[in-house]
Amino acid sequence: MPAKNKILVVDDEDSLRTVLCGDLEGEGYLVSSAADGQEAINILTTNDFDMILLDIKMPNVDGFEVLKFVKEKNPKTKVVMLTGFADLKNAIESKKLGAEDFVSKPYDLVDLLTTVERVLTGV
Numbered sequence: 001m002p003a004k005n006k007i008l009v010v011d012d013e014d015s016l017r018t019v020l021c022g023d024l025e026g027e028g029y030l031v032s033s034a035a036d037g038q039e040a041i042n043i044l045t046t047n048d049f050d051m052i053l054l055d056i057k058m059p060n061v062d063g064f065e066v067l068k069f070v071k072e073k074n075p076k077t078k079v080v081m082l083t084g085f086a087d088l089k090n091a092i093e094s095k096k097l098g099a100e101d102f103v104s105k106p107y108d109l110v111d112l113l114t115t116v117e118r119v120l121t122g123v
Contacts, residue, residue, distance in 0.1 A: 005029050006047075006050050006051075007024055007030070007031050007050065007052070008031075008033065008034065008043065008047075008051070009021050009052075009053045010055055010058075011035075011055040011058070011082060012035055012058045012059060013055075014035070017033050017035070021033050023113070032047070032049070036060055037061025037065055038060055038061045041061065041069050048077070050077065050078065052077060052080070053082055053103075054099075055082045056081055056082070056083040057083060063082075067081070067097045071098040080100060080101045080102070081094040081099045081102045081103070082103050082107070083102070083103075100119045
């Protein structure tokens with residue numbers, strides 16, 4: 001049986017983070033969460049993840065700063081950016097900084113799970 005993928009969910013919206021973590025755990029992923037960018041960086045200094053679902057707009061340390069940190073510390077970690085501010089500028093910036101994909105909030109669960117699976121398998 002293959003090892004379960006470890007995913008870190010980073011979002012400052014408590015309800016969205018809780019629901020997303022539950023959905024991913026229901027799909028068999030090992031899930032951790034962080035309420036903001038600084039907490040994510042603290043977790044990432046001592047833990048490795050296969051994927052990070054990362055909100056862009058957060059107080060203090062935003063998603064772009066976390067993305068830069070991840071790509072410097074562990075470039076193999078896949079990152080999918082989440083944002084309620086779906087615009088081309090953020091998508092381009094995310095890709096430029098090394099994100100594998102970009103999902104708009106509110107997201108469709110089936111679409112998000114498909115994106116997670118596609119990015120993790122590299123298909």
